[in-house]
Structure formats: C-alpha cells, structure tokens
Amino acid sequence: MNLKNVVEIATTIGEMLLSSGAEIYRVEESMSRIAKSYGYEFESFVMPTGFSATAKNIKGEVITCVKRIKNRTVDLHRIEYLNDLSRRIESDKPGYEEVLKEIEKINNIPYFKYWLRILSSGLVALSFTLLFNGNIIDAIIAFIITCAIYITKNSISKLGFFQFLEYFISGFLAAMLSLILKNFIYSIHVDKVIIGSIMILVPGIAMTNAIKDALYGDIISSFARFGEALFIAAAVGAGVGFALTLGIGWVIG
Incomplete structure (x- = not known):
C-alpha cells in the first residue's frame, strides 16, 4: 500500500x-x-x-x-x-x-433506535432517583421529565445551536418541570427528581477521558477535556439555578 x-x-x-x-x-x-x-x-x-x-x-x-x-x-x-x-x-x-x-x-453501523435511546435515558433517571433515596413517584416523574429532556436536547442539537444553550435549556427544563409538577403532586421531592433528571447530562465520560489523558501524559488534551466537562456542568447548573430562582417565587409561591 x-x-x-x-x-x-x-x-x-x-x-x-x-x-x-x-x-x-x-x-x-x-x-x-x-x-x-x-x-x-x-x-x-x-x-x-x-x-x-x-x-x-x-x-x-x-x-x-x-x-x-x-x-x-x-x-x-x-x-x-x-x-x-x-x-x-x-x-x-x-x-x-x-x-x-x-x-x-x-x-454505516446503525445507531440505537430513537425510541430506545429515549427509554434508556428515562430508565437512567429512574434508577438514580431511587439511588438517591427518592420514592417510586419521584422516580416515575424523573423518568417522564428525562424523556422530555432527551427529546428537547436532541432537537436543539440538530438545529446547530452552541453547546452551552443545549445544556442550559436541558437543566432549566429539568428544574422547571419538577417545580410545576410539585403543584399537582405534593408528595414528590423536587430535589430528588431534579438530581435524577439531570444525570444523563453529567459529563462522566469526558471527565474519565480527561483523567486517562493526563495519566498517559497528554496534559494539554487533558485540560481541554476537563475544561469542556466543567463547562457542561456549569451550563446544566446555571439552567437549574435559573429555573429555581424563577420557580420558587412564581410556581410554588
């Protein structure tokens, strides 16, 4: 060759x-x-x-x-x-x-079907909500919210918007929907639902790869990946925080 x-x-x-x-x-x-x-x-x-x-x-x-x-x-x-x-x-x-x-x-290997990815995202949220001591109602609510988040995030990604907006809106949606549903279902724990709902947004693989790159001596690449992971986490946190700031006074109060 x-x-x-x-x-x-x-x-x-x-x-x-x-x-x-x-x-x-x-x-x-x-x-x-x-x-x-x-x-x-x-x-x-x-x-x-x-x-x-x-x-x-x-x-x-x-x-x-x-x-x-x-x-x-x-x-x-x-x-x-x-x-x-x-x-x-x-x-x-x-x-x-x-x-x-x-x-x-x-x-050309086919990716997992869209409905299966949505379902998997919901199951991740359900599992983590239960892991963080949420009840079964919290887990079901987190399942529904996460499915909505996945659909929204995927739609925003296809439109070509920058990554910060994609994660900010996803975090905002997780908190705001949790607060709105709290008005109708008083037994749910908003904090548990939010935690479970945003787990699919956590940049775990990016953090892991950043550490592995550092261990292999690729320091610049490690910092780049670590910075990207922090950026994603900050975007999600900003979205959740903004929703809570609006929602605590408007939705609950």
Missing part, C-alpha cells in the same frame, strides 16, 4: 475515533500502528477538536494531513469496532480496498 493510501486510512480512522469520543492516546496509537504496520514512519499531534499527522517513507517523501473535528459525540460501540479494525490491520495488513470496505461498514 502506498504512502498516500496509508495516510488516508490512518487519518480517517483517527477522525472517526476522535469524533466518537475516544481518548487521545487511543487515537494517536491507532493511527501510528496502522502506518507502521505498512513500514512508514508516522507522527501525530492530537487534540479533542482536531489533529495533525505526518507520514514518511524510506525515500524521504512526506505527507502531512490536518483535520478539524467539529461534531463530537460518545459512541463506545463504534470505538470498539474501530479499535478492533486497527489491530487487524496491524496483524493482517489487508489491502486498501478491503480496509475502505471495513471503514464504510463501521461508518
């Missing part, structure tokens, strides 16, 4: 890994393994929002590629498949066309 094809494959897999929420070290290691398995020198510098990569052959020819990652999500299922593909490329050294077919197959 020639240098250009190898760079294309390595950077495409790297881009897919990074946009799926993979750790920085995993992205760098996967691209490096692919290039070196075909006998090319490879160096990369990866950040959460993009990367640059350079490959060199024995003749001294050099190709550099820079990619900007605009859309990022968390898709552990896709990361698993891409990780497995990079290891198979390293061990079996398949041809260019074969690898492209595998990449296309992974890229």
